[in-house]
Amino acid sequence: MGKMNRTKYKRGHIFTHAVLILAVLISVVPFIWMILTAFKNYEESIRIPMTIFPARWNFDNFQVILSKFPFGRFYINTFTVMIFVILGELLISSMAAYAFARLDFPLKNGIFIFCLSLMMVPSQIFIIPQYDLMVKLKLTNTLVALILPRLFSVFSTFLLRQFFLTLPRDLDDAAKIDGCGFFGIYFRILLPLIRPALISVAILSGLTIWKDLLWPLIVNSSMERYTLSAGLALLIGEHTTNFPQVMAGSLMAVTPMIVAFFFLQKQFVEGIANTGIKG
């Protein structure tokens, strides 16, 4: 490599690093500011000129938030809903995906395309009727109300179908010869082979529940049935807006998923990357 080329190469690298570092700063600084504020007391947070670091790292704000709001419940509710939705959705979607990908039955393509068309409909259009359904079923103010409508995902079905389609047909045929039924082929032969896709779907549907605000806010009225997202909306009080307390609550709410992300980075990234798949 010539000298000219190398300096050019290096200059390109410096530019890359500079832009990426800037992007990292922009992404991370708001989180750092949240953490710093969460440990300040109220007087410090409204002091002018502003101080960057808390004078004393104290946990008072966390204690206040924990005493005012059932945060423990928020965690339990969120995780319960996530677990049930993930498991239920995986089962329902993967079964349907298998049928759409591998079996032949009348109207299959029509039904599939009809399902896909539901993806284009904004979710708000379903909210009032779904809410009414929950009222009729006497399910408002329960975790079931948060779980039930979320079990049926066209997107997950679509995603899993794409993965089933990549598997060779010989697998099915061999299993059939061994006397395996369709359900057996699905459950014992093919499902284990698309494990990465199942993990992607699990992460995506978990994240959706994690982030959802409108539905839990509407369908449940008791704080004891709130998820973390809806619980956060409670932090903006009527009287005083004590931001150190609000930030303490936010910090508690965001931490579990960030920790999970650090441990399961590869799976998260693959999961999200799959949302770019198109048919």
Add this chain to the structure above:
Amino acid sequence: MNFWKKRSEMKQKEILTGYLMIGPLLIGLGVFYVYSFFINIFYSMTNKKTFGAIKFVGLRNFEKLFASEKFWTALGNTFKYVVICVPLVIVISLLLAILLNRNVSGTGIYRTLIFLPAVTMPAAIGLIWKWIFNYEFGVINAAVSAFGGERIAWLSDKSVVLLAVATVLIWADVSLRMIVFLAGLQGIPNALYEAAEIDGASETTKLFRITLPMLSPTIFFAALMEMIGVFQIFDFIYLMISANSAGLPAARSLVSYFYDEAFVRGNHGFGSAITVVLFAIILIMTALQLYFQKKWVYQEG
């Protein structure tokens, strides 16, 4: 019946299994989505409230809606969010993905940290930025003051509030799209670049002749998804701007308007009408985008 008997036992079993396996999904979709969709359209023509009897009112909700200034402002705001956010999210995330794809040292750490907003719930993001944007005590205005500037009421000044909300939305969405693009970039065969290098192509040529065309289906799909998402913006507005704020009229989106009417004021019928309009708009925009995609996007094979 004949139709059924003609088929082998195996074939019959396959058909039955097929319906059984899509059954749970179809029932769920049918009840919670298809039925809900049509009931919602019916509601949009009633005076349904949170409680009380339902009365059919024909198209009165839509007449009221189209005569309401709030609706047109909310619609205008929503389009502004789309026009500002979608291109910026796509361009920034694409740029970051291309840079990350160069695999300079530390790429892993960069990617991890830039990705953080994607695993954070919008409710928390809204609260964090509400604090950052605070007029009296927010860190941005502290910086503005320190440099001798005039403080800005980011979340309650009509002229900037939409930009402030859009900034937060872009901040929150870039990381997701970036990951999608990164996966797309890694899927482009290296052989193409190697061939181009032999021909002496410059970086720019490679970007415009290979990378972007190869990635165009992904870009279009991401833009479509982003557009549909931005059309439904609600969470950030709900958390950052209080109900009687001076900034709300200039920030209110269609979904905020829907939430306000349907669930704060309890006008379910009117709220349903708003969602029907939202649906129609998204349908049209999607159709347009798909039409243009056919014309412009690079098709493999």
Add this chain to the structure above:
Amino acid sequence: MKRCKLVYGLVMSAMMCALILSAVSVSAADPVKISFMLWDEVQRPVFDEIIAKFVEANPDIEVEIQLTPWSQYWTKLDAAAGAGEAPDVFWMNTFMSKYVDAGVLEPLDSYIDAAGLDRAAWLGTTMNAYADEGVQYAMPKGMDTVVVAFNKKIFDKYEVAYPADGWTWDEFIAKGAELRDAIKTAGGDEYALVMEIDSAQPSYIQLLAQDGLAIFDESEKGTDLDSPDAVAAFADIVALIDEGILPDFKVLSDTKATDLFLSEKGAMVYVGSWKSSVLDEASFAGDIGMVKMPIRKVDICAIGGLGYSMSAFSKHKDAAWKLVEFLSGPESNRIQAEARIEIPAYLAEQEAYLPAFKTIDGSVFIDQGVLSVRFPSHRPLATTISIMSDYAGQIFSKELTPEEGVAAMAEAIIEAVAEYRADM
């Protein structure tokens, strides 16, 4: 630092234990479980105390407190009512008629008579406020007034004399202008006056009431805001902004006026008695002065106040009534008065209110209520008051002139009233 961590750890583990216990415990006696919803996080600890006392006296009843902030309270109550399963007992305000019409509230008269309560034990205005066409639907909690609090430190710093009771609106404006000039000359960054113009009660409702308007009534139109008198109150607030006495609406809607006052950014604030404990606990409470509101045409205060209602859907009405009776009774009134969170509606306990203040002088809150009218109200209030704040916002952010805004406001309110009646 270590100790804090320890406390934090203890709190966390205690919470975990409580959660596990509540999940596993199937208590032997199976006490009746009722729920009680309120919206004020400041008052929550006081109600924890009151409920503890109640449970002590009624060991067979278990009470779950549900705190739902104001911003979501009515949404939640609407939804709960629509689903036919409201909390057993909940706070009610002047929105009451709407819930009466919806059949959500249990009439209380038979309970009151059965318990042999004397209605004259409560302040008449508040008792009447919770009767709808002669039927009692809530028991009064207390009364709330609005006064002007001021920060003596800021007045001293700029050498401006403190305001005194009996001041007129013109004197109030003059005081504001004097402060504004003094602050400007000295290069200070405080605001002469802050006011929660993003909510009605501690701001324009008081001005309108003092101008002699009924605002919301049960007349055919349902309002007298379409009269020329209605414009003045809004025009006066806009003038305060124009003259730089009151900060811009965008500043006031970003940070609550009380928060500005508490962070010593505002010299004077229109403040409700429901915030008295927050004022009394401010770091500069010793420097907070209090006066009655400046007098416009009439020396009067529109007093709100809350009540305790009982759900018509409650499965344990006897237990729920016991709670309502206890909450509106002497002991609960005294505890609230001593915590400075409420001026008791229960007359015999009003005397407990004043001595409760540690630093500030709470007597103004009571004085202000001597000449009072009931908070303006009519059946569709829940809708019409939000119409009012919508247009008020447009006036304060200068999208509409006070004349245009009030005209549009009145028109929209009259339409909403007619629509409400047509739907009934």
